Amino acid sequence: MTKEDKVKTTFITMQGTFCYKVMPFDLENTGATYQRAMVTLFHDMMRKQTDVYVDDMIAKSKKGEDHLVNLKLLFDRLKKYKLRLNSAKCTFGVKSGKLDLVISSLTSNDLSLLINDGIFQVGDEEERLGWKMYFDGAVNSTRSGIGATLISSEGRHFPIAAKIDFPYSKKMAEYEACILGLQAVVDLKVKESEVFGDSMLTIFQTLKQWKTKDTKLVLSHEYLEELVENFKNISFMYTPCMKNQFADAFASMVSITKEALDFASK
Secondary structure, three states: OOHHHHHHHOEEEOOEEEOOOOOOOOOOOHHHHHHHHHHHHHOOOEOOOEEEEOOEEEEEEOOHHHHHHHHHHHHHHHHHOOOOOOHHHOEEEEEOHHHOOEEEEOOOOOOOHHHOOOOOOEOOHHHOOOOEEEEEEEEOOOOEEEEEEEEOOOOOEEEEEEEEOOOOOHHHHHHHHHHHHHHHHHHOOOOEEEEEEOOHHHHHHHOOOOOOOOHHHHHHHHHHHHHHOOOOEEEEEEOOHHHOHHHHHHHHHHHOOOOOOOOOOO
16 A cells, blocks of 8 residues: 555554555455456466466466476465465365366465475365264354264264354364364264364364464364374364365354254254
């Protein structure tokens, strides 16, 4: 934002008078302005190695072996212009169906994570047999919802959902959703299970690949570790949002309803 325009964004609070140093997305022309900037920075890569639409960025390749090369090109460009990204919205290793492109939605502050082999685990859950558990959390302005879907080795689905009527962050909701699902698996006396979630934070902290620094998550993380001790064999795998639609749907439905819902298994 130019110096002369900063005064136009001035606002008053109990702590004093402030103005924006950068353009907030709430302004009328922010989206178009940001898109023009992205096209200027990435014009030679768009429709080839990447696509950019406002604040969403896609790195893509036709072959898996080309993907890391394209990611490095994108990261080098981001580093060159000192762009910072949000790690909470990462999705990696997503196949786009008929086109069979390998796509990653890149939103990460730590650009070194992709370089380390084995950091990001993307589940091929369709190829595996045995019990599976999917979890997800949903948060809105008034309440939160957590949901999980248990799938037996015979393919029978057991949906579970719970409503939370007090303020919860998205990170906390994801943790509670995972705990809800694992508790149900333990109650069923299942000793081997695979756990899938689209929360990279929950998955990688449980795998001890990321440290749990948020004090609000410490107790939930410790309880999750206690539940894990009930299993002889358990794995945690990150899965893209598109493969976690059932758990997401249950959590979202509960979060927007005033009364509890009953779900029938199929």
